Amino acid sequence: MSEIAPAEKETGRSEAVSDGVFAIAVTLLVLELKVPQLGEEAGGLELWSALLARWPSYLAYLVSFVTILIVWVNHHRLFGLIQRSDSRFMFLNGLLLLVVTTIPFPTALLAEYLEKPAAWVACAVYSGTFFLLALSFNAFWRYAAHRDRLMAQPLSAEQRTQIGRSLLFGPITYGIAFALAFFSVAASFGLCIILALYWAVAGFEEATRKA
Amino acid sequence: MSEIAPAEKETGRSEAVSDGVFAIAVTLLVLELKVPQLGEEAGGLELWSALLARWPSYLAYLVSFVTILIVWVNHHRLFGLIQRSDSRFMFLNGLLLLVVTTIPFPTALLAEYLEKPAAWVACAVYSGTFFLLALSFNAFWRYAAHRDRLMAQPLSAEQRTQIGRSLLFGPITYGIAFALAFFSVAASFGLCIILALYWAVAGFEEATRKA
């Protein structure tokens, strides 16, 4: 028992810090929403159209918010299966957090350039970040699940297949979004939006069904 | 028992992350308070009047702070009645957090435009955000309380009516504040101030009486 207790505590504190980083990253996104600076005499309709003209900011904000939240929900769900912790696992979790904390930067980049000729570069950086996020999420889980290394209970073959497949979906789709950026910004960013929506809806359904 | 334990943990972690988001959103508001940039030789009285001229910033800061805090207190109180969690509930809670984290933006917008001709648009966005906040708070609670879906104990008919009514108050009053923005900024923002004061005083009294 003296072995189990510290292990539980280990995971507990890792989870708490991860939660903190997710919560802060998601909240810092709002700092990228800038108030339009108009002249003193600008009227309401002028402000209204200045606000509307910033739709790329809001869209990028929303997609990033939802994506971080979904990663958090899944991080949460998978952590529920993990009992032990070791240093490499903490390292891989740290790598995941590194990508998560970086997200406000590509979000601001995309918001700035979405309607400009350089949009494809901004979009490649944006989807590329999500690609790295999906990769590090896979590394995080596969290390923990490999031969039930850090699991509370041995995974069933079905669980292992299901989670593994569902996690593979991320790098593949974001890899496609990244490649699309070089051809069509609309297709690349559109795929990121669809993925956020898909996970927000279908992903939650799936989680419900399993629970 | 193995079913109850994870459920409790589920809620616990959701509450912790929600608390984190509330705490960060409320603290980030201060970043909207900007130090006046005066000339090197500006005297004290000049700085003083520059500070006073920023009263819309302070007022918007205060109203947003109090409103977020009150939502937090109520979120806290209602979460106390909730035992279980599921994915849709986490989704609705996430939606609520999305609106909460957005609040620094309309707050900065209102502070910038409150004394300018475009004030009515800023005020509509501001009260409209609180309207969405109240709506998502209702969705959060009604999903959890529907047929005692996630409750620790069945709600009494009286509890159900009382909480339901008190929650309906939010969308209605902020809906009115939103509509008023198109006619009178003073009336719309004034209503937001009155609501913050009302909940800070009466709401707390009510909570005390019940506890």
Added chain:
Amino acid sequence: MSEIAPAEKETGRSEAVSDGVFAIAVTLLVLELKVPQLGEEAGGLELWSALLARWPSYLAYLVSFVTILIVWVNHHRLFGLIQRSDSRFMFLNGLLLLVVTTIPFPTALLAEYLEKPAAWVACAVYSGTFFLLALSFNAFWRYAAHRDRLMAQPLSAEQRTQIGRSLLFGPITYGIAFALAFFSVAASFGLCIILALYWAVAGFEEATRKA
């Protein structure tokens, strides 16, 4: 027992959110430290003197950091004596957090104006904020301690006198610092520095002695 359990939980979550707000407020202070913007060709000594010229920023940063930390330590210590919570107590704790989250603003104001003619106004706002902080801390404690309202155990007469006296020290000294700002910036800010040092040293000693 069903009465004690929720009360304990109540305080627990209030403490956790307060901790979050303290941690964020203290960390946001760093955003007020601005990197000097020099020409492309500026040499090392030029940067060095530009950095040194910002000493008011660093000093204001340090004093605010230490003051927030000390308030946190005392908040922590007094919360250790508190068992129950009610809505007015949460309101007073919220008021305290409002002042704490505001501190980055007067800190930036003082850093900007400490060496300019308007320094006395910046200094009055700075020390005035600490005065309000001390007042709200007194309200927080006196409400909880009044007739042992929310205490875990009845306070001894000695405890009551000692804590009460030690808490009164804050509003009095910061009130003096506030008044001094109108006569001498050096005296007013100097007193804030001395108080931070005093509490960092003597306050900690006192806490040690008692514990």
Added chain:
Amino acid sequence: MSEIAPAEKETGRSEAVSDGVFAIAVTLLVLELKVPQLGEEAGGLELWSALLARWPSYLAYLVSFVTILIVWVNHHRLFGLIQRSDSRFMFLNGLLLLVVTTIPFPTALLAEYLEKPAAWVACAVYSGTFFLLALSFNAFWRYAAHRDRLMAQPLSAEQRTQIGRSLLFGPITYGIAFALAFFSVAASFGLCIILALYWAVAGFEEATRKA
């Protein structure tokens, strides 16, 4: 037992606040990554090279992120050996947190000046901050471990030597990096990078071996 329980709680809350500060400091780093401001007509390759030109920002970001994370992992590991808390310990922990929260400032400074003539000053401030971080980490640990003052269990002679030696490594190497800044920016910053990599790899290995 009444003596042990509060002590455990004491450490628990200190750890939680420390975790919060680490999480926030690490997440705030991203605010130093600025979106390039190019003309409306700038093409993708122009944006791409503007992004690449900011490599000092990314490198400084990465090194600071990894360094804070490693300090956090070690803080976490050592806190696991600590059972009690006293006011001086909280003071030393506060000092450590002060240095941690400051890190975004030298990081932004280095990012701004790494390719300019003033780089050696920025680099001295950067490595000097890590030197202070290592010093305060040593003070934190040595105070707690001195004659097993705050330890859960007496340290073995081997543990004491190993941890003590490993902690001494920090001030020595960062002291060298600081001194190198006056001769070669590449050598000084290069050493900071190597140290971050070394701790990320070897440090984690060591932690694994011990656990």
